[in-house]
Amino acid sequence: MTNIDPQILLVSRIHEFQQVTLPGWVFDPDCYTIVDLYCGFLDMFMTSVRKECGETFADSITVKPLTNPEGHLFEFGPPEDATLCRFIFISVVPYVRIFLAEHSARGGLMFCEKNEDGTHRNHGPLRGKSAKVFLEKIREALSAEN
Numbered sequence: 628m629t630n631i632d633p634q635i636l637l638v639s640r641i642h643e644f645q646q647v648t649l650p651g652w653v654f655d656p657d658c659y660t661i662v663d664l665y666c667g668f669l670d671m672f673m674t675s676v677r678k679e680c681g682e683t684f685a686d687s688i689t690v691k692p693l694t695n696p697e698g699h700l701f702e703f704g705p706p707e708d709a710t711l712c713r714f715i716f717i718s719v720v721p722y723v724r725i726f727l728a729e730h731s732a733r734g735g736l737m738f739c740e741k742n743e744d745g746t747h748r749n750h751g752p753l754r755g756k757s758a759k760v761f762l763e764k765i766r767e768a769l770s771a772e773n
Contacts, residue, residue, distance in 0.1 A: 637681065638708050644679045645703075645712045650725050650741040653717055664690070664699065665719075696720070696765050702758060706730035714761045718769065726768070728753060728761045738764045 652661040663671045669690060676685040687704035701715040706729075713736055714728040725741040736753040738761070750768065753760050 637684070638711065640680050641684055641711055642708075644676065645715060645727070646710070646741070646747070647745075648679060649701075649715065650745070653723060653725055654743045667692070693762070696762065696769055700758060700762070713756065714758055716761070716765055718765065721769075721772070724769075726761075726765050728756075736761070740768075 652658045655661070660671050660675050663669075672690070673685055673688075676688065684704075689702045691700045691702070692698075693700055696716070696718055697720040698716055698718040701712075701717075703712055703714070706713055709730055709732040711730050712727045713730060716726045718724040718726065723743075727739040727741065728736045729739050731737045731752070736756055738750040738753050740748045740750060742748065750764070753764060
């Protein structure tokens with residue numbers, strides 16, 4: 628058996644949660660974890676995160692329901708590795724979309740989107756590292772479609 632560095636394993640689990648598990652929950656209409664989240668019940672959601680990624684990571688997450696844009700903003704501690712997210716936003720209007728602010732290898736954040744089929748779309752760099760900048764890009768992306 629090979630010894631895997633615990634930090635590398637944790638980064639891998641966090642990446643899997645942010646890039647695969649959470650989008651999978653969002654796009655699965657029968658997923659009770661995400662239904663609980665939409666109803667304001669964070670216990671089941673946080674239990675699942677603790678199971679997937681541990682206490683420290685779970686305790687670093689804040690989830691805020693928003694009305695403009697409409698959806699939920701997930702804020703994570705500052706990411707240290709490329710492709711880990713600082714923010715994820717689940718938009719529910721006009722249809723479900725998942726936007727990410729991913730840490731890039733160059734040090735900034737990239738504005739990305741996860742699609743229902745699991746593909747990943749990079750929309751380019753964000754001009755800042757704040758939730759405000761991220762949400763403004765989301766508003767722009769949503770209004771461009773209307």
